Amino acid sequence: MDNEKIINEVMGGGLRALNRIADSPLVERLGLEERTQQLVYEGAKRVVETAARAAKRLSTKRPSGRQGSSRKFDLSLSEEQQLMRDTLRRFGDDVMSPAAREADENGAPPADFLAAFSELGAIAMSVPEALGGAAEGVSAVSQMLIAEDLARGDMGLAYAALAPLSFVNAVVSWGDERQQADLLPGFVDGDETAATLAVVEPHPLFDPATLRTTAKKTSSGYVLSGHKSMVALATSTKWFLVAAEIPKVGPRMFIVDRDTDGVSVSDEPTMGLRSAALGRLKLEGARVPQEALLGGDAALKSAGKVAYRDAVDRARVAWGAMAVGASQAVLDYVVPYCNDRVAFGEPISHRQAVAFMIADIAIELESMRMLVYRAAGRIDAGLDGRREAYLARTLCAEKAMEIGTNGVQLLGGAGFIKDHPMELWYRHLRAVGVMDGNLLV
């Protein structure tokens, strides 16, 4: 390809994506025009800059990689991250929260929900310009912030929104050129939203590094066998990214079409997260072609091993971010509730027994947030994040549920009935300790 063509393609993809965001009626409805214009402006400015650079070398490098070793401890967000945060918080407050109860009862997100989420540009802004999207590069931190802000709206709906996004993240990070070319444009343009991850298996003491689902090599491809659990959007999806153990090779990821023989899906109603329409995926001698292996044949070597380990870390960051967002919703709810609720002649928040529980929620929430942010920051900086992601998961599994149960406790009987969202969040938050896969930042 000559330079001009590269520039045009890069600019074309990025600008198309930005244009869709700018055009969105949802943006107008949420009163986000100003924010979005800024987002589009920043995006467009960068598209031009990147296009110029792309003429020299196409790159999907993480943005922080070039900042070298002089980096400072920093908790501030980039302008783009802040804009996305503002947008998604509004989306969470105005679209997700009001829809959460009914979606929980229906066991599915509202019909237009995934399209609406795609309209906001979160997927387009997650795919690098070099691959036709509008992102400067891939960033675990940016993805983590998206997960946090969505889960603050509703963790169940967030799971539904993040499933296709996680699929896209995986293809961006580890797909080979052909897989990227085949799959990504549809998601960037918003025509495609039906994809999900299938890693978790339905048995106690699940460990994503030792899978029971197998992928046996044949002359023409692989035969997949095993069960996957709590898969978001399972019955409506087209693409599954399935984690399976290749004997003598190790765990790898496969792109599986739902219409493949030997693939069947059934509803799997769960304690919470019901609005993500969870399902059980059964693979019974499902034959997939060689090209189904994410990353192609190169993934059979150490690149695939590294990718899978990375995916495990990034799943832990994703669920940690979900825990942070949903716990933030709990804190934001108990503060006004306990200030308004009067007992013994004064607001219950005037009692230390109540106030200290709220202080503890805030302390542990911030603790979780710091560990999750650190793990994501390390991933973006190209540092090993295994220990940090594991510690983040360990802390979040314990503290998120503690926050959930204390949230209900602070509301008393009101926390137990369905007039308030607290019992829903309690059910959602139990998932943090259970889920170890099925999403990734």
Add this chain to the structure above:
Amino acid sequence: MIYLEVPKSLKPIVNQAHQVAKHVFRPISRKYDRAEHAYPKELDMLAALMDGLSAGGAQRGAGVDGLRRDEQRKDGVRNGANMSTCLGLTELCWGDIGLALSIPRQGLGNAAITAVADGEQKERFDGVWAAMAITEPGAGSDSANIRTTARLDGDEWVLNGEKIYVTAGSRADSVVVWATLDRNLGRAAIKSFVVPHGTPGMEVVRLDKKMGIRASDTASITLTDCRIPRGNLLGNADIDTKKGFGGVMQTFDNTRPIVAGMAVGVARAALEHTRELLEKEGIEVRYHGSLFSKSAAEAELIRMEADWEAGRLLMLKAAWMADNGIPNSMEASMSKAKAARVANRVTLRCVELCGGLGYSEDELLEKWARDSKILDIFEGTQQIQLLIIARRLLGKRSSELR
């Protein structure tokens, strides 16, 4: 951009403090735990060493001097004095908390001077070793209720009252004393005063015998018609009832992340050593697999490490905010509340995990478990931190959420 690693620029100071902790503090840690109230003469050498290091162009010492609130800057983030102080204290307290509290010229009073003093005072009190005297027999956490009084007589303040639990109160050159100008005007009338040792009327009447941090002196002090120059009142003498505690309380925004740092240090010491001892028993820590498939000891080590990391990162966050001119009262309290309770739990659990070895004086584990308890008490107890955090979150005054 989110990046939560200790920056390379602060590695030299961390390393410098670690060398002191390892080669100066650890070898004499048990000695001064046993010889409570004996002055650790090694510290004089250390003071000289630290002066030499700064004269030699190394970065400023790891103590609490030089802490200041930086103005918010537009030209990018800062990792400055607050962060380096917290990290330095973390290392020193990995060595020994009691000795770290006894380093000349690094007293908590110095933090108060830095936080509240005006420019002239900062210059005048430069190089002074200042202890901090707040608590009284009748007022601990309830520090707005102190009874020590200060009365202006000509060009001198006349102080009367009794102070207890003054860390480094006998060894420091000066004591920063909290006293009220008018008990009827509540917390707004409370000011801090620098009282040099040797001032007639100030007397150290007793040294406490303690469970932990025994290398550090904890003094009771009486003030009887003790006269100090008018200029030794730190900051402003006006009583602004609207501003309330503001002035003197600012000190805590600086010192609480430091105490969090102390907690992070002692907890790391216990975790590291416990891990070494358990490794000899075949317990290895692996950061993968289900937590529930691990031995109870391994899982407990991981849980403690996660909690410890939380305290450490909250400390860094509070310090980062201070370095970048962002108000951090709530975050300072959060860091102290979390890090201190974790340090206490971790050090106690490490004794338990190591059994007889942990409980015996052959190891320092039992000492760390005694030392750590004070961290959840001084500079504001756990419960005071929770009150501060809750009031902030709930928008309550101290008259409402008491």
